[in-house]
Amino acid sequence: MSATIRLLLADDQALVRGALAALLELEPDLEVVAQVGRGDEVVAAARAHRPDVALLDVEMPGLDGIAAARALRAAVPACRVLVVTTFGRPGYVRRALEAGASGFVVKDTPAAQLADAVRRVAAGLRVVDPTLAIESLATGASPLTEREQDVLRAAADGGTVADIARATLVSEGTARNHLSAAMGKTGARTRAEAVRIARENGWLLG
Amino acid sequence: MSATIRLLLADDQALVRGALAALLELEPDLEVVAQVGRGDEVVAAARAHRPDVALLDVEMPGLDGIAAARALRAAVPACRVLVVTTFGRPGYVRRALEAGASGFVVKDTPAAQLADAVRRVAAGLRVVDPTLAIESLATGASPLTEREQDVLRAAADGGTVADIARATLVSEGTARNHLSAAMGKTGARTRAEAVRIARENGWLLG
DNA sequence: AACACGGCATGACAGATGTCACGGCAGAAT
DNA sequence: ATTCTGCCGTGACATCTGTCATGCCGTGTT
Numbered sequence: 001m002s003a004t005i006r007l008l009l010a011d012d013q014a015l016v017r018g019a020l021a022a023l024l025e026l027e028p029d030l031e032v033v034a035q036v037g038r039g040d041e042v043v044a045a046a047r048a049h050r051p052d053v054a055l056l057d058v059e060m061p062g063l064d065g066i067a068a069a070r071a072l073r074a075a076v077p078a079c080r081v082l083v084v085t086t087f088g089r090p091g092y093v094r095r096a097l098e099a100g101a102s103g104f105v106v107k108d109t110p111a112a113q114l115a116d117a118v119r120r121v122a123a124g125l126r127v128v129d130p131t132l133a134i135e136s137l138a139t140g141a142s143p144l145t146e147r148e149q150d151v152l153r154a155a156a157d158g159g160t161v162a163d164i165a166r167a168t169l170v171s172e173g174t175a176r177n178h179l180s181a182a183m184g185k186t187g188a189r190t191r192a193e194a195v196r197i198a199r200e201n202g203w204l205l206g
Numbered sequence: 207m208s209a210t211i212r213l214l215l216a217d218d219q220a221l222v223r224g225a226l227a228a229l230l231e232l233e234p235d236l237e238v239v240a241q242v243g244r245g246d247e248v249v250a251a252a253r254a255h256r257p258d259v260a261l262l263d264v265e266m267p268g269l270d271g272i273a274a275a276r277a278l279r280a281a282v283p284a285c286r287v288l289v290v291t292t293f294g295r296p297g298y299v300r301r302a303l304e305a306g307a308s309g310f311v312v313k314d315t316p317a318a319q320l321a322d323a324v325r326r327v328a329a330g331l332r333v334v335d336p337t338l339a340i341e342s343l344a345t346g347a348s349p350l351t352e353r354e355q356d357v358l359r360a361a362a363d364g365g366t367v368a369d370i371a372r373a374t375l376v377s378e379g380t381a382r383n384h385l386s387a388a389m390g391k392t393g394a395r396t397r398a399e400a401v402r403i404a405r406e407n408g409w410l411l412g
Numbered sequence: 413a414a415c416a417c418g419g420c421a422t423g424a425c426a427g428a429t430g431t432c433a434c435g436g437c438a439g440a441a442t
Numbered sequence: 443a444t445t446c447t448g449c450c451g452t453g454a455c456a457t458c459t460g461t462c463a464t465g466c467c468g469t470g471t472t
Contacts, residue, residue: 013292018317019225022232037314086219108243111224147419158399161459174420180460190428191459192364192398351448367429380450386430397429 005122008034008051008079010042010068012060020055020084020114027115039063046076053122056101058085058092064205066092066099073100082121084114088132090139091202103127142203148182151175152198155191211328214240214257214285216248216274218266226261226290226320233321245269252282259328262307264291264298270411272298272305279306288327290320294338296345297408309333348409354388357381358404361397 007024009032011017021032034049036042040062046054054072058065069081082103083096093104102121105114106129117127144152147168154167154175165175179191188194198204213230215238217223227238240255242248246268252260260278264271275287288309289302299310308327311320312335323333350358353374360373360381371381385397394400404410 013313014316015290015311015313015320016222016225018320019222019229021229022317023225023228026228084221105221107219107221110220111228114221114224145418155398158394158396158402160396170419171421173422176460177420177462180462183460188364189460190364190366192361194364196364353449376449377451379452382430383450386432389430395430 004029004031005053005118006031006033006049006051007118008032008036008042008046008049008054010036010039010045010054010060010065011057011084012037023111024115024118030115030118037061039065039068042068043071043075046072046079050076051079053080053082053118055082055084055118058083058087058096066095066101066205069096069101070099080121080124082117082127087202088129088135089200089202090132090136091142093128093132093136093202094141095202097126097128104132105129106132139201142198142201143185144182144198144203145178148178148185149198149204151178152182152191152195153204155179156195156199156204158192210235210237211259211324212237212239212255212257213324214238214242214248214252214255214260216242216245216251216260216266216271217263217290218243229317230321230324236321236324243267245271245274248274249277249281252278252285256282257285259286259288259324261288261290261324264289264293264302272301272307272411275302275307276305286327286330288323288333293408294335294341295406295408296338296342297348299334299338299342299408300347301408303332303334310338311335312338345407348404348407349391350388350404350409351384354384354391355404355410357384358388358397358401359410361385362401362405362410364398 007030009017009020014037017035021035024030024032033051034045036045039060056065056068065083069083072079072081081101082105083101084105084107086107088106096104103117103126105117120127150168151164154164161172161175165172168175183194186194186197188197213236215223215226220243223241227241230236230238239257240251242251245266262271262274271289275289278285278287287307288311289307290311290313292313294312302310309323309332311323326333356374357370360370367378367381371378374381389400392400392403394403
C-alpha cells in the first residue's frame with residue numbers, strides 16, 4: 001500500500017482551508033496535494049493531482065459540496081470523498097452518502113479526530129458521526145417536491161409572492177399553492193418559518 | 207521585547223480552532239497558550255494564561271465575540287484582540303472596534319496573512335481589511351432603535367405577529383409599528399426582507 | 413385502460429399583515 | 443419650561459397571504 005495518503009481540500013474560506021492543511025500536514029502519513037476554494041474546481045484539481053481522499057465543504061460557490069462529490073465520484077472513482085461541513089443537517093448527510101461520499105464530519109468535532117476519519121475513509125470504510133446518522137434516519141428524506149423547494153428557495157430572501165412567482169416562472173396563485181403545500185408538510189404557519197425548518201433539515205440545497 | 211507572542215483562540219468549531227492552532231504554531235514566534243469554544247470562557251482563559259493577543263470569532267455560544275472582546279479588554283487590558291470571523295458585515299467591524307478590538311479579519315483571507323495580522327496587532331497596530339473598513343464607513347451605524355432590533359430578532363425565526371409581540375413583551379399593534387418602522391429604514395417590503403437586510407449589514411447581533 | 417401523482421392554474425374567502433393617523437409618556441437636550 | 447426623540451399603545455383601512463375547491467395536463471403505475 002502507498003506510503004502517504006494524498007489529500008485534496010475544498011473550502012471557500014481560505015483561512016480555514018490553509019489551517020486544515022497545516023493541521024493535516026502534521027500527520028506523517030498525510031499529504032495535502034491540492035487546495036481549491038470553489039466546488040466547480042474540484043474535479044479539475046483531482047484530475048491533475050490524483051488525491052486518494054477529497055475533503056469537501058458543503059457550502060461553496062460555483063458548485064455545492066454534494067454536487068461536487070457526485071461529479072468527483074463519476075470523474076475520478078479512485079478518489080474517495082469525506083464531507084467536512086459546518087452544519088450537520090440531516091438532509092445533508094443523506095444526500096452526501098447518496099452522492100457517493102464515504103464520510104461525513106461536522107466542523108465542531110475534535111481536531112484530533114479528523115486525521116483518523118481521513119485514514120478510515122482512505123481504507124475504504126464509512127465514517128459518519130453516529131448522532132448525525134441517527135438523526136438523519138429519524139428525519140427521513142425530504143417530503144418536499146421540486147417546485148415546493150423552488151418556491152421556498154425563492155422565498156428565502158424575503159420577497160413578496162409576486163417576486164417568488166416571477167423567480168419561479170409560475171403564476172402567483174400557483175406560487176401560493178406550492179408555498180401552502182410546503183407549509184403544510186413542514187408544519188409551519190408562515191413562509192419564513194417553512195424556509196427555516198426546511199433549511200434546518202437540509203431540505204434546501206442553498 | 208518578548209521572544210514569542212502568546213495567543214488565545216476562541217472559536218466554536220473545534221476543528222477550525224485546532225486547525226488555526228496548527229497553522230499558527232508553524233510560526234516560530236507564535237505560541238497558542240489557550241483555546242476555548244465559548245465566548246463566556248474567554249476572560250477566564252485569558253486570566254489564567256496571560257496571552258498577548260486573543261483571536262475571537264464573532265459567532266459563538268454563551269457570549270458573542272464582540273461582547274467577549276469588550277469584557278476581555280476590561281478584564282485584561284494587556285491582551286489585545288483580533289476578531290477573526292466568517293462574515294464581514296459592516297456593522298461587525300464598527301462594533302468590534304468600538305468594543306476595543308485592534309483588528310478585524312475575515313476567514314477567507316489568505317492563510318499566510320494571518321500570522322502577519324497577529325504580529326501587527328501584538329505590536330500595537332490596527333489591522334482592518336481596507337475593503338471592509340470602507341464598506342463599514344459607507345454603511346454607517348445602525349439606523350434601527352433597540353426595539354426595532356428586538357422585533358426583527360424575534361421575527362427572524364418566522365413566527366407570526368402574535369409570536370413576536372409575545373417574545374418582545376409588547377402589544378401586537380406596537381410590534382407591527384416597530385416592524386413597519388424597521389422595514390421603512392431598511393427599504394424592505396416584508397418583515398423577512400428587513401431581517402435579511404439588517405443581518406447582512408450586521409445590525410442584528412444574532 | 414384506469415388510476416394516482418405532481419405540476420400548473422383559476423377563483424373566492426377569511427384572516428394576517430403593513431400603513432397611517434392619532435395620542436400619551438418618559439428622559440434628554442435646548 | 444419647552445421641545446424633541448424614542449417608546450408604547452389604539453383603531454381603522456387597504457392589501458397581502460394562506461386555504462380550499464376545482465379543473466386540466468402529462469407521466470408513470472397497476
